[in-house]
Amino acid sequence: MNTHTIVLGVIGADCHAVGNKILEAFFTQAGYRVVNLGVMVSQDEFIDAAIETGAAAILVSSLYGHGEIDCAGLRERCIERGLENLVLYVGGNLVVGKADFGATRDKFLSMGYDRVFQPSVDLDGVLELLSQDLAARAGG
Amino acid sequence: MNTHTIVLGVIGADCHAVGNKILEAFFTQAGYRVVNLGVMVSQDEFIDAAIETGAAAILVSSLYGHGEIDCAGLRERCIERGLENLVLYVGGNLVVGKADFGATRDKFLSMGYDRVFQPSVDLDGVLELLSQDLAARAGG
């Protein structure tokens, strides 16, 4: 069992609530302390919550297509606000349209996200990656 | 009204009977004298019938995919047997697989067919072409 705190939320003007509720249930069951900000979360709200709760990771969702616009700059803003060591994940239907996922992943990796996920991702796999990444971050 | 005789049939080992029955009804109603050989017609049967009935055209169908094999050489064989002036049409699912129709048409034109038709062809249009081609052949 781990006791890491993670922040969840759907960024921007995005109202897609279902995946978010499932992620909350899933990570809670996996033993994380989950701070779920729900839908329509701004970058600052994510960061405020992470600072407040001492979170080790932020898991950003974007489903509605504006991810490219909404997600840009979050890593820089985290660093600005003193969150140097944060694990930053993003997942969902990240861009407008049916796109090649490789290109989308590269786009978001280069924005500073540690990992980028498609909607069809297997959540058990994410769990493993997350605990690895958190361990590495703690060690490093 | 014209009184041309035309020979219809489905070539080779092909059993597809439905289109053939519709073509018979259609050309009969359009005023042609139709000699319908039905399905599984060999090249020689087509030619025998054309000679016997003094037909001005042979309309070959091939639906089952072996058209490329079955239809080759019919023009030459017609000429051999003295049918120099015959209008030769072919239509159906002429090759194996979903193919570009342009390529298929060229293939069958180069085999000596005067016109090549897809299954989705509009039969009224065929009627017009046929009467033009028959007129031209008669004139030429």
Added chain:
Amino acid sequence: MEIVNKKLTDAQFDALRPQVLSSWPTGGDVDFDEGVAFHHDLPEAKRFPVALDQADQARRVLLQPRAGVALLEEHIALLQLLSTAADVLPTTIDAYTRQNRYDEAQKGIDKSRQAGHSLLNGFPAVNHGLRACREIIERVEKPVQVRHGTPDARLLAEITLAAGFTSYEGGGISYNIPYTKKVPLQKSIEDWQYVDRLVGRYEAAGVRINREPFGPLSGTLVPPFMSHAIAIIEGLLALEQGVRSITLGYGQAGNLVQDIAAIHSLRQLARHWFEAEGYSDFQLSTVFHQWMGGFPEDESKAFAVISWGGAVAALAGATKVIVKTPHEASGIPTGEANLQGIMATSQINSMLVDQQASLLPIVQPEIERIRREVNTVLRAVKAAGEGDWATGAVRAFAAGILDVPFAPSIYNKGKLLPVRDNEGAIRLFDFGAVPLDMDTRAFHAAKVKERSTTEGREPCFQMVIDDIYSISKGRLVGRPR
């Protein structure tokens, strides 16, 4: 002061108007009388209410896609492409505009220009303004509807209706609860009274504009009685403001009998309640939404889901069907993918539209059930509002009498928990505070028990999660593997 369901007076409306029109510069171009004149000149073929009427009379099902891109020329080209196969067209609005974030919409327009493709998930009609919207109507030869998800849609309505759009989707509940987090219900209902009153003014000026409450809500395991109750309330609110052409919607659940019963009962119940509340002379139609929850990623599988939606729309005899696309699970569809969805739907629709009658006998009991549930809930809403539907709606959500599963709004209780039964119909696992009668509760409980016995597990939240994923994973009932 609580909101009341009362037609806005001209004075009230006119007092609000300047503020609405000045909330973004393009509002200044709106001229109601010029809009009315333009509508009067519109050919029949471009009028939404006419198309709906003709379809119902001919017992045909109209096909409508969703579509919207950032830039005007591209948007018109897209609609022109789709108009080769669709019966009626949309202009789907982007998500920034829906939240009145016109600055961000502008950024999206600019970045889309740079990128050479749309970075917005819809057409930002307010930013483009009246002239641009007018061009859509002028250059597209079929009726066009505004489809969005906007809690405060007043400016959007002023601009698009004056531009010549003949149908407007949404409502104070259905465009709040599933689409927002913090907008008070009272506020959105008020703002939609304005929209409905605007439509009522067009109506009074001889211009009929169709209004369509958004039926599917969260699109996720919504039991028919709940979406029906909300649709009927929104219909009543619209009627009060002078709206006369109303299309009520329903999102496919997946069970054949329940879905057909839903469309029949929706039509019957709406007529009943509208008349019981003293309205007459309205034009009522229905819209069936192909599966609104998570889609399978594989395009062939998506075609099957689309086709099943088209089949049920035809068998149920809906007036209109909203068509999904093989790209649904992945992203906003290209025009071609959108056409594919329409073609598949068109084929199955016309193959089945003559076969409605034979199914009637088996849907009667389910119609009866939905009717009973809806009537119970609506009576409770009316009682909560002491006779007023607007007050009633606000209080009913606060009390959990109305409750939409999986909705993001903090004004929604979220206590109602749906789950599929053994045949895939949506039943209730937790009734929350919805005041259903004892027999109804017993029926739901028995149905849920039947399934849990089949599966050898207690009904639980995991079962609900399994049902949420089920269609995207190739089934209807989320059985354990």
Added chain:
Amino acid sequence: MEIVNKKLTDAQFDALRPQVLSSWPTGGDVDFDEGVAFHHDLPEAKRFPVALDQADQARRVLLQPRAGVALLEEHIALLQLLSTAADVLPTTIDAYTRQNRYDEAQKGIDKSRQAGHSLLNGFPAVNHGLRACREIIERVEKPVQVRHGTPDARLLAEITLAAGFTSYEGGGISYNIPYTKKVPLQKSIEDWQYVDRLVGRYEAAGVRINREPFGPLSGTLVPPFMSHAIAIIEGLLALEQGVRSITLGYGQAGNLVQDIAAIHSLRQLARHWFEAEGYSDFQLSTVFHQWMGGFPEDESKAFAVISWGGAVAALAGATKVIVKTPHEASGIPTGEANLQGIMATSQINSMLVDQQASLLPIVQPEIERIRREVNTVLRAVKAAGEGDWATGAVRAFAAGILDVPFAPSIYNKGKLLPVRDNEGAIRLFDFGAVPLDMDTRAFHAAKVKERSTTEGREPCFQMVIDDIYSISKGRLVGRPR
């Protein structure tokens, strides 16, 4: 001498065998005992009858594509690809082999090698021979069936069954009337007695091989009672020769109620007649063919037709469904197109398979109708044969008691004329010489009249032609435009 339905004696069979095996050089490799030994070692997962049994028990619908190409490696690769999604597999035989034109098949093989792609419409199993066929079974991990259309399929059966195929499609009527022009019915029935006897010998040796008469016949407006009657006769002929695993087939007509009733009545009637004729201890299953007539060219529309077929197969509870592809109207599908058809079918199938029960009430009257028609016809066939089903079948076709619409065989009267009714069910417009009772005739006539009144035209051959084209043109009933 007329043919009789009597189990071939070992002596009769053994006398025929050398001639069969020597009709093409590859026949020389067949060794029955070695074949039996190979079958005994086959894992359960590769046995067709086992898969059918399990599916019926689990109330699942097995998915099966059609597939066959000219060359062995390509054919195996194709099946391996399809086995990722299909439950059971085919090896579809080319049309030269079906006519025993092995010389031409050889030309097709050679030309295909040169061309680098298949010029044959199937896999020429006889030319490739036993070793090649064995490789298919060895390298494909699911049960494989021979699917063809061969009036004299004796050598093909000897080779493929010895090679390890566990199911064999066809029958003396269903692989003659729709597939040939001049083969006498007596001849094909005789040759299929040989095939069935061969299967019976495997059965006696402890190797169960499934047999599947070809249900859809001409695939074109065949009324269910006619294909049922023929399927049941072929079942009886097979049982007599010792076959014990039988799958009876039916091709989708398009009307929901009629199609579900057809599958139910097929199962019931077959069991009834088989038992009434003294057979027991047989394993009976059903196969539903997705629409077998002309397909729409547009692939999205084809997906809708495929999906509707998958839907009805699930709702009817067939044991197996034969899956079409989005390439159907154009040509033999690529492996990918074939997979697409399977994926779409799989999705809709599992979405609907739990919903069968609710439809039962509305299909009963149609089941009753089909039952009455089939019983009338079968009694007439038996009477024509003075108690013998083989003699009866031959005489019944000669008399037009059995009559398949649009079949090419000169031994088929072709007087029966079907047409769709107002809901798209297949009814009779001209009864030909089929001895239906007066009430049944009146029912058909009334149904046809109903439609002709709706359309304002007399029933006529043009109406039939319109119905032939209808699905490929995006509808079910071929209404005038």
